[in-house]
Amino acid sequence: MNERSVFAAALDIADPVERAAYLDAACGGDAALRKHLDELIAAQEKLGSFLAKPPPLPEGTADYKPVAEGPGAVVGPYKLMEQIGEGGFGLVFVAEQQRPVRRKVALKILKPGMDTREVIARFEAERQALALMDHPNIAKVFDAGTTETGRPYFVMELVKGVPFVEFCDGQRLTTRERLDLFLAVCQAVQHAHGKGVIHRDLKPSNILVAPHDGVPVVKVIDFGIAKAVGQRLTDKTIYTRFAQMIGTPLYMSPEQAEINALDVDTRSDVYSLGVVLYELLTGTTPFDRGRFATAAYDEIRRILKEEEPPKPSTRLSTMGEPLSGISTRRKTEPAKLSAFVKGDLDWIVMKALEKDRERRYETASAFAADVRRFLAEEPVEARPPSAWYRFRKLARRNKAALTTAALVAGVLLLGTALSTWQAVRATRAEKTAVAERDEREQARQDEAEQWRRADQNAAEARDNALRASRLLYVAHMNLAQRAWQDADVRRLRELLDRQRPDQSGVPDLRGFEWHYWRRLCHSDRHTLEGPANQVLCVAFDPAGKRLAGSFQDGTVTVWDPETGRQTLSFKGAAQPVWGVAFSPDGNSLAGSGQDGFVRVWDARTGQETRSLRHADIVTSVVYSPDGTRLASSSGDGSVKVWDATTGKDLFTLKGHTNCVWGVAFSPDGKRLASGSEDKTVRVWDSENGKMSFTLTGHAEGVHAVAFSPDGKRLASGSYNGTVKVWDAVAGRESLTFKGHPRGLHGVAFSPDGKQVASGADRMVKLWDAATGQELRTLRGHGDSVRSIAFSPDGKMLASGSHDRTVKVWDTATGQEPLRIDGGAPGVTAVVFSPDGKHLAVSSQDWSGTVQVREAATGRPIHSFKGHSHLVWSVAFSPDGKRLATGSQDKTAKVWDTATGKEIVTLKGHADAVRSVAFSPDGKRLVSGSSDGTVKVWDAATGKESRTLQGPAGAVNNVVFSPDGTRLAGGGDRAVRVWDADTGREIRTLTGLAGQIFRVDFSPDGWRIVSGSMISGEPGEIKVWDAATGQQSLSLRGHANVFLSVVFSPDGKRLASGSWDGTAKVWDAATGQETLTLEGSAAGVTSVVFSPDGKRLVTGGQDGVVKVWDATPLSGE
């Protein structure tokens, strides 16, 4: 018996004693065999799933052809030229792209051994965010793909530059020059962070410098690559892969070095930037290259997490011999270099290199700002750590050890004290007891501190998680904006859905922008669905009471367009029905099909009454206006005219040389127009079938044609997205509309002849038929729009799409915000009444008129006339019964909103009244004036109760805190806060630039936002802690002077308006942009949230007020 048989037999014996006896007997004294069998049986018990599943084939198995891509090879649409680099990731080539544009690019082919599909999938996930980046210091990533040998590659903007440190050393740049370049790097990184992209692998070899017109320009390369390559170190395999692919840990933050580095955020990049700066200053990295080369990975992780690198100046001074070389490369001497770096630069670098990212610079721009302060010789934000902080850091590292030590110390001291008590004299004993008590107290405190610290760590972890969710939310909202611009509503919906709070305790971060997009996604009147199939054609009946749609599966469905209710659905053909039309009397429906037939159905029952064989695919069918004839177009290039009553084939129009996509009767029925894949539009005499003329000019196939209601014009749309309007009498081209992407399938004239609608890709556009101006875009379809139709009254537009839906749109409102054009010049202020029903608008109208309008419709209700010059500011009293106004005429007035009558005039300011506000109880009124003062008035009597001196210059804006206890007013480069009761100055916020134009309290009164206008610059929006006067946020993003900023009623958002034409919504917690609205091209002068926070109103320099609706849809 061999070992296998004995083993198998032994396993069959369940009882251990019996089994042992059997084994003893079977081995017959062979001790080694007996022992081995025991071992095997032990192993058998631990088998689990060992070898249960075949090993999966790893990626590397696939490179059957061991061909390496080299110069001359073709990778996708790229031809490799010379190799320009080789790094941890792989090889980099210059490559020539042939199509769609001819250009040279950099092509990076990754080393073999990675899961190519994963890399490409991750890249795809990041692609949209990458596309949002547009910065002169960032090299664009264009594309990614897989080579024939299965290796992933990335295509990037070709940068002919030298790695950062190398360039600086080569050019012998001074430290100052180096810092200037470094600032540009920070700006580039900040831009990417603003778009939700984290680099994850910043290092000098990823920062290239190239001279441009003699000036060195930095380019940060490889954004998005590290993420695509994969940073999730969740298991051993990926860990190995990571080790292989990510080049060096020298620039890696401690949190990235974690095996499970999932919560990498923008501050990880700040750390890497800190290492780069360290190297720029000292010529070496914070941790020694050689040491990292030999250390095990766990050791590297420990170093990154625990070891404190020497300050840059310390590193320089302990360097010895090499320092002279380093100094020479910076055109200075060793002593001077050390002195330059010592102090502020040390602390700036060390702040960026903090192990705890909470203590690092919050953003790359904050880092840059400190460097800038250093260069300007201003005090920097970075500070040397206090002794207490150092201790805490030590404590955190050795938490367990220290806690135990403290407890043991306490117990020991107690014991010692007892023995001492017995041994020494009373006085001495008393002293010891005190000391012991103190020490015990200290130990207790230490322990408490440890617990507090642990709690704090847990809280920090929660904060970090929340912070990560916020960043993700903001990134998704930015992508949402992009998706909307691309009319990619499917993607937009998906992005919105991802932010719905789930059950896992994720906070609901959704705000104004989320609901705004959600509304836009559903801004059509109805979304109609038939069979789950692509919609090919839509048509209204002549009365506008029915809407028919034909489907890919041959179904024809009829709905009531008013209610969206389906009234009829029948299977018209076994194959796709390409065209559908109601007869002018509404009794019949005609359809044209893939099967080559024109079919006529009873429009009430769907019963087929006739079928006419046209031959080949019948692409479209129309009735003549008098209903006597039918015309159909076919894939074979022919158009047939039929007698609708008898079904007789009257004649065939021949001339097109390729598929005819669409056909239309002129309103008088005398002419027929046809559009064909042969790129022409032909006009025919419908009485005899003779061709009148051919219209040429389209660059690609014509997919749709439509006559204007007066028959004088003809619109045609080409697949390439171009719409042309022709003089249908003379046969001349009169207008071309460009603006659609490719994939146009439908064109229609509005019944009043004033508009042309076209459907292409995922959108419908409306154009002014006379001028060709684009009026609006309707987005909402998730796939190509196939067909569009106006209702006979022109109030509705239907569109059918490959997304399997028909949408009915309101042509009057579309998806634009409510637009109120009072005909006045620039809006100076707009405010909501407390109930949200009315809007008061003041403008740069020199007659000083203020309009109150209905917020829902824009309908004017009252005009308040009385000021002798333009009005700068308006405010409703908290009960909504009064309105206050402040004017250039140096007065403020209070009005009765119900009657429009003036109640009282407040006189006393020596110059224009720039701002007015009621106290929350409505009893007082505060005004700010160009005379530099703030006045508090009795709102009922108009009696002045107090005058306060503003900070400096004109007081452009003054507000009450929400609880009415404080006042905040902005002047020249400062904001002053007063006690509203005593007039005592509480605090002045300084450090601002320019004129403070707007000040607002957060609803809880804890924060103040200030906005300042700096001539020729974008200005500053800053958020302050009202209690401490510390600045907590700085918002950047507007491209021009901003004019207004307010908190949302829930305090979670800020809205701002700028001369750059946009209004922006910001996350008040992080200062990141969440939404950009095209408020008014002339500049947005004022923004205000409705009291419920669901609408945002913008007032423009063109006098137009827009109401942006983000009212949550039902079910949200």
Next chain:
Amino acid sequence: MSDVTRILEAIEQGDPHAADRLLPLVYDELRKLAARKMAEEKPGQTLQPTALVHEAYLRLVGAKPQAAPWNSRGHFFAAAAEAMRRILVENARRQASLKRGGGRKREDLSELDLPAPEARDDLLALDEALTRLAAKDALAAELVKLRYFAGLTSAQAAEALGISPRTADRTWVYARSWLLHELQNG
């Protein structure tokens, strides 16, 4: 008649060299198939050897395995299992040598690679243990190849080896226990 069918017949007829000619053909086919499959797969899916082996049979023999006489199938699967073993082991070796820095240029040292555990060591160690098992109990080792590397079911493997399903099951438990013990103590 395909080459492989001819070789299988030759094996049946007792040609001692026929089996040696079979292996390269199967090996070649499996690699090609793997390369093609790998290119077609969607992200997140992994390729299992079983499917490859069966497809290779179909392509090389021109019939479904079920249709062929069991003994010729057995020879084929034995060759396929050996081929799969070689492919996987070679791949693991290549990965391991890549990691040890074999063939890397000097310039790379500027970008220090992290030292890392060898990912494919497990497979290489298993293969070494399997060689030792083959010296001791050839049938057990053969069964491991069929079941583990070619992904055959217990019944298929039993059939290919011409043993009873019960013997196959017992041998399988023995072989796994033997290898596990070897890997943990060897």
